[in-house]
Amino acid sequence: MKLPQEVLLAEPRGFCAGVDRAIEIVERALAKFGAPIYVRHEIVHNTYVVNDLKAKGAIFIEELSDVPPGATLIFSAHGVSKAVQEEAKARGFHIFDATCPLVSKVHVEVAKLAQEGYEFIMIGHKGHPEVEGTLGQLEGGIHLVEDVQDVAHVAPSQQEKLAVVTQTTLSVDDAAEIMAAVRARFPQVREPKQQDICYATQNRQDAVKMMSGQVDLVIVVGSPTSSNSNRLRELAERLGTTAYMVDSAEELQPAWFEGIARVGLTAGASAPEVLVTEVIERVKTLGAVSVRTLSGIEESIKFPLPKGLRMDGVAPAAGEES
Template identity: 60%
Template sequence: MTKTIMLANPRGFCAGVDRAIAIVERALALYGAPIYVRHEVVHNRFVVEKLREQGAVFIEDLQDVPHGATLIYSAHGVPLSVRQQAEALGLTVFDATCPLVTKVHVEVKRMHQAAMSIVMIGHKGHPEVEGTMGQVDSGMFLVETVADVATLQVPDPTALSYVSQTTLSVDETRDIITALKQRFPLITSPKKDDICYATQNRQDAVKALSDACDIVIVVGSPNSSNSNRLREVAALRGVDAYMVDNASLLQAAWFDGKQQVGVTAGASAPEVLVQAVIAQIKAFGADSVSELPGVEEHIIFALPPGLRDK
């Protein structure tokens, strides 16, 4: 029985991840090691280890950063308290927060200034959620599921709005928003959908891939929210779906009896890992590779001032 590998399109790095990695690499080139990065700059083990080898030091607590050193915020964003602490420590700061996450931060501040309570749809403990909820000192409420909406208590249902973590499942978020609107009919939506273009495109691509395949492999690290959502999207369409950090985690038994093998990658997973996965699946018996058509992405986010080429 022959096996064919089908590649999702688009897959892998998005503009926000490209920018975040470039910020760390450019800072290392201009200022030399060590460059301190608050949290993993993007959620991919391979990328983080490669930057660590170049001299990046990943920390969670700013107390671990020497006075006057150079600090980079991860693509997930940070609470205002972290920015204030960095200023007090006299750090040189470059912000690698994805501009689409920054957009949500701006929405939160606008809603707060309008005296609204704000519901955050997201996953507790995720750095993007902590950063977004940390843009204001009060009046934010986290919901993770439709069930959470049923027990949510807010001060004034007539002065309520919501925002979303950018890397969630589009379908899951839609269900939560529907539940919010049913329970709080006057809730205000953000000016634009918070789910980022790359998340939307990759989820649409994995749906098309799932319809054409009987197994889907998602390349991504365990702590990558958008990679986890891709695996869930495929699984919910009735396809065997697995997420792997690298090719060594693939198991030959997964592919027994499978003819159409789909491969995609989360927005923080580099193409080199995808190619290694393809090579391993070929070793399991796949004899051809094709790429599905999909949305072409042309978005580029500029580097911060101070890191741009002269």
């Protein structure tokens, strides 16, 4: 029986700047204010990360009514609606916002153009917390499309002022296809100056495109709720390579590796490198003798923390924490 000989590691993979920042916000809040710290929704979509922070004293909630008055509350990296922001303020929580700055950029764009009278088409997945947060920036006026077919059913009240925004973790190719359909139906539509799909999503998908043709099997480390991780698995399969997504090394099935010479390995933007290392060790027990990292873009982006959590020794002014 042929067993895997080599593991090729995609580059880049794993944590992005927005995820790094979100996790650090929770850890610094715990260090500064002590447990418990409340987090609305999973801080990032990864089981290992969430369980690790739970063990340190973070409590994850969906409803603000589950947070006691005066508690410290953190908004997840996916962003929240205006209604959630206002309710949290009204309840008097000490708030830190871990929304990824690239998601916040979309929110700012929506607010700015809405003031100019624009309606919006949003390309994204219904029910995803990032999409819910962006839709919740306005009371109406945002039409969600999930695929090319949805574009035909969009009924804006006018077409002169129509703009497009997208979820940041989409398939780059899918989004381009849907965008082409939007453009064909609404030729005057305003597109973002820079696409909303984030640099990390784009880079990880590009790395999978480069890797897929060189391997017999792709393993994506990521949780089922992680949009960008799911897109990596789908992309590999679309390119003709068998692909599986696993939350941990325990989920690997020996049968997957029978007759496989090379295994490609990547991780979604919310998956920590420790899980990648564990997967490598497990694949080695199945026969792999070498591990090689492919060349790829080196990411150096880092986002600043909220003022009240920076370790700069300067006490924040009143009302400056978030």
